[in-house]
Amino acid sequence: MNISMIFRPGTRLLAAAVLAGMVILLAQCKKDPPSTVITACDLTDIPYSPTPYTIIKPDDFPQIFIPADNPMTKEGVQLGRRLFYDPILSGDSTMSCSGCHLPQGSFTDNKAVSTGIDGIAGRRSAMSLLNIAYATNGLFWDGRVKTLEEQALKPVEDPIEMHATWPQVVEKLKKHPVYPELFRKAFGISSCESITKELAAKAIAQFERILISSGTSKFDQFNKGVAEFEDEELRGKLMFFDEGQSSGLPDAQCFHCHGGITMTGNNFFNNGLDSVGKLTDFPDKGLGEVTGKDSDCGKFRTPTLRNIALTAPYMHDGRFNTLEEVMAQYNDNGFGLSNEDIFVQQIGFPITNDGVVHYSGLTPSQTKDIIAFLHTLTDTVFINNPDIQNPFQ
């Protein structure tokens, strides 16, 4: 049937015009449906089928807390690893997270304090990220953030670190030839416009959660009964864990702060580094800056002693270059400040003088034994693990 068969000749022109109008309108509708915009940013053609990632940890290590809103996936870890090593996160694209956290330094930079993209030195030393998944009691030296997801956001915008802004970084990620696809695979986003700083931080956190000891250090092998300690290592262990009294060895009190299989409880202590007139006089107040409490001034998060031989220099400000210097400091038994951890003041044998007990510190030989023990915590399998190396090399 043809249109001329339905309409009278007088109305044919009008009908044709109406039909043409409808066709145009329909065509316009088809061209611009609001819910199906197809742009270069569309990622929906890329399959999203994340694979659960099981973190490998030694049997005697505790389970790892995984936040419900950031489950571990292979794709998330892969993205996080790439972001961690990619200088795209810094203001001038010259510095990545790994600029301060290198595998060979057990994810420190082996510098007293780290220097950012503008050449400005920070005031604190980069902390080791080994077993950072277990640090659920506050991160950074001063505990100012609670989660790895929060932590990963901070250095990017810190003017003395990576000195970028997240909006800038997110724009770079959106326009990048690879990242949109990786974000899609990790988090199922439909468009590169959905890339956010929060997703980037989640991915980095996933990668950081796999930075777990291999369980193959000499200490671990000794615990499993498959390696023997040298005499000095054994004496050092006994003093470290206050187990040497029956062997005539003093308590070194180390394990009170560096306890547990991860060699840190991630608690905060004033470990007797500085003598100040009043607690608020600490040049770096540490936890006190976060809580605002005088009694928290001079307290810092306890770092892990695993791989401690690889993470020099030591302390929050990198003031000591060697473990010998660290031990010499502890052997002085602190300064007796009111918030100083009491175990810092009790290293060595007790000496009673006028009813007051003081402590002798360790002898040079005992100090050497402790350091020998600390070297048994070195985990070269971890630092050489191919899964945590720079993917750009």
Add this chain to the structure above:
Amino acid sequence: MILRTLALLLLSFTFMTACKDNDEPVNRDNFTVTFKVLYDGQPLEKYVNYPYGDKYIMFDKFNTYLSDLTLLKGAEEVKLSDIEWVDFTPDFAPDDKAVAVSYKYTVPDGDYTGVKIGYGVRPDLNAKKPADFPVGHPLYLENEYWSGWKSYIFTKIQGEFDVDGDNSTDTNIFYHCGSDAVYNTATMDRDIRVSGNGSLEIEFDLKKLFTFNGQLLDLTVPANQVTSHDASNIALGQKIMSNFKNATLLQ
């Protein structure tokens, strides 16, 4: 016809009441236990010098494990939990006052007559280690486990003592007590009514903890100032742990 209608109505009513019962929220976590720490009847504050005889004492840490917290009703027992860790002096507390720690439990209505508490970690749990427990479990805490003794540290009490009586604390004291040998339990009478909800306050008074037969532990004696994890001074650990029941107040 009338009978059939009545039967249908009855059936409908039965279904409706059944539905109502199922939809009502189950009354869970209806019983709150709040733990507090005192010194001589007053809420404890860290870094404050408290009179101790003619001398002074100061505390900066106190936490403890409690096993098998149980309500008693005659011979009947309602266990509230296998294990709790109560940290009165956590990092990030808003100030130096010891915090009150509350836990909620599900307890059937009734008139209870007493409370049973295990001070420390009961032996079968103490035979395990942090890796054996899930994240968030009280026994997951690595810092509260001492590998040397293969034991949890049942309680940590730390502070300083003023040996010369000049109101300036000058000697460290610490009592880290652990191992099966120091675990003990106590039963205390207390009338507790649970009707829908209920609550109980359990207070630990540190002055009472250091009081034995009416006498304060002589902290000028070095052997009384420290109990670490060394077997040579386990006696002091046992003495402290067994005195917990005398330092416990039920409110």
